[in-house]
Amino acid sequence: CDMKRFDKMLKDWAQSTGLATVAVGSDGKYISGYYNFTDFCEKLTRGSPEGLRRCVECDRKGYGTYLCHAGLVDFAAPITLEDGTLLGNILGGQVLPRKPDLEKYRATARELGINEDEYITALRKVNIRTPSQIKASADLLASVVNMFVRTSYAAKRHAASITERTEIISSLSRIYFCVYYIDLSADSLLVLDSTERLHVFAEHGGPASRLFADAAPVFVKPEYRQEYIAFTDLSTIRQRLLGRQNLALEFETTTFGWCRALFITVKKAGDGAAQHLIYALQHIQEEKEKELATRLALKEAADRANRANRAKSEFLSQMSHDIRTPLNGIIGMTYLTSEMELPPEARENLLKIGTSSRFLLSLINDVLDMTKAESGKIELRPEPYPAAEFGRYIESVIKPLCRERSQKFFYEPESVLTDLVPLLDKLRINQIVFNLLSNAIKYTPEGGTIRYHVKETRLPGLRMAMHVDVTDNGIGMSGEFQRVLFEPFTQENRNDCSELRGTGLGLAIAKKLVGLMGGRISVRSELGKGSVFSLDFDLDCVPADKDAEAPLAQAGDSGMDSAFRGLHLLLCEDHPLNQEIARTLLEEKGFVVEVADNGKTGAAIFENSPVGYFSCILMDIRMPIADGFETTRLIRSLGRADAASVPIIAMTANVFDDDVKKCFEAGMNDHIAKPIEPDVMFRTIYEQISAAGRRH
Secondary structure (H helix, E strand, O other): OHHHHHHHHHHHHHHOOOOOOEEEEOOOOOOOOEEOOHHEEEEEHOOOOHHHHHHHHHHHHHHEEEEOOOOOOOEEEEOOOOOEEEEEEEEEEEEEOOOOOOHHHHHHHHHOOOOOHHHHHHHHHEOOOOHHHHHHHHHHHHHHHHHHHHHHHHHOOOOOHHHHHHHHHHHHHHHEEEEEEEEEOOOOEEEEEEEEEHHHHOOOOOOHHHHHHHHHHHHOOHHHHHHHHOOOOOOOOOHOOOOOOOOEEEEOOOOOOOOEEEEEEEEEEOOOEEEEEEEEEEHHHHHHHHHHHHHHHHHHHHHHHHHHHHHHHHHHHHHHHHHHHHHHHHHHHHHEEEEEEEOHHHHHHHHHHHHHHHHHHHHHHHHHHHHHHHHOOOOOOOOOOOOOHHHHHHHHHHHHHHOOOOOEEEEEEEEEOOOOOEEEHHHHHHHHHHHHHHHHHHOOOOEEEEEEEEEEEEEEOOOEEEEEEEHHHHHHHOOOHHHHOOOOOOOOOHHHHHOOOOOHHHHHHHHHHHHHOOOEEEEEEEEEEEEEEEEEEEEEEEEHHHHHHHHHHHHHHHHHHHHHOOEEEEEEEEHHHHHHHHHHHHHHHHOEEEEEOOOHHHHHHHHHHOOOEEEEEEOOOOOOOOOOOHHHHHHHHOOOOOOOOOOEEEOOOOOOOHHHHHHHOOOOOOOEOOOHHHHHHHHHHHHHHHHHHHHH
């Protein structure tokens, strides 16, 4: 016979019933594909030598519908010609007759040497069918297969008559409570089986297409009615069945609960379009209740997790703000006091206070950054980052740290592409570099050497490859520690660095940030000789704007001091100590500072000032009456020439990525985190004032 059609028949039957099936020849070899075979049987039970032995014994003895050694219902039916010649057998089943006794199956798993949890997990995926359903399905398959084989053998006669098909299909009533045979060309149907409730719609006769439209308002719940009418639209069914053997729809009825409706193609025309169909309805109430319960449980779990995440984020944000605010006072007042004439002992004490407070700040930053990295909440904001600007960062931040420990530092740019500027998230690349260099400084003895070497290579288009080596001749690391040093909270237990330990998060954060930027980080180290950390990035670029870079490149501390002298600056800050610190720092640089202790007052001061009076506004976020976001939006909306252009810089203890994003969305130009780092504050103010000048 036509083995492709034979194989497709088995496959369609398996898909429709959910039972496993395969055909074997008289020699015991497969003569078709095998379908719906369960992992429980094939991978686990038969994967065990003892299980395979038992399965083979069942296969040899099994006949009709029978219970295999593993407690699953199987069936075996002969494939014969009309004269009784045995051609082979149809084997299948692999379903449960009832809800399984899990303890019994755990005992079986132990007997067969199978992992119990895997065995039970696979068991739960096995379909459950009643013996009568299995027998009906097996009888149906055996009848169809034998009919197909016999008619093919008898000179490939046409399909059996409608009566023969009806006798076979009627066994579907064991599974489906309503079965219609539909002739699409005649728009007619034959009721093979139906409940009395539905039979009334068919007994009046008329077109098959009208039956579904008439039944829908009575039979289908309103919320599923339109979908059901579209599904049963016989004018479009041919098109929807092209390339498919069946269609299914799950919906809720007014009488029978949840049901599954199926259209199954029985006969096709020469162009492949369906001519004759089976329409069947199946009860799935129990199945659907389990599915809906699972969905509800998953939704509730997701809602609980989302609420917990929101609460965690709000707690961390509040904690960060509440710790940074007093830290700003400690660090700021320490800085201001250190500028005074002091005895050496007092100056030494201030240095220790500053070091301890900055260490505490680094711990807070590390914990918050690790939390954000693990929850996927770090968003990169690439922007042009010229080499000269990065060099100034190294000059102002790293070199002073090396000078404190009498270390030699070499910044070694090689083959810098002067016509391209890489697009980088400045904050995050600086954080990565600072983590690596501060570790090098920390773990290199006084008088040691640290090098930062960077090489740029041109790639096709506006792209470059950047390779960075951070090298030190410090204490180095063991090979064992190098295998885990990028994991969170890992530190090497060594007596020679016990006073230098932090959270063990810096390198873990650096690795996550490098990964987010599409880069790679690696390390080579040897105990007593030092370490080399390497970074590799492939970066998008923009053409260099040398005119834009020149003013910043020429500006040192003295240049900023002269640029700031006499400029008017509005400081919106509600905390008295923070006001004092910021005002003192700014006035020392020559600014004329006006202070507003809430957002409403700050907006009023700006509105009542002459146009162009203020060169910059420093904006706290958490203020009474009007917060920093509201105040910024109010200032930007004022109908005056400088309202849209005056630089507004957030200076706040709100440092989460969402906080920074909200600042830019409100109309601010930049963000400075508290505790205030004076050099960072002055550099940011200078850059924003310079940028505002270039815009004009």
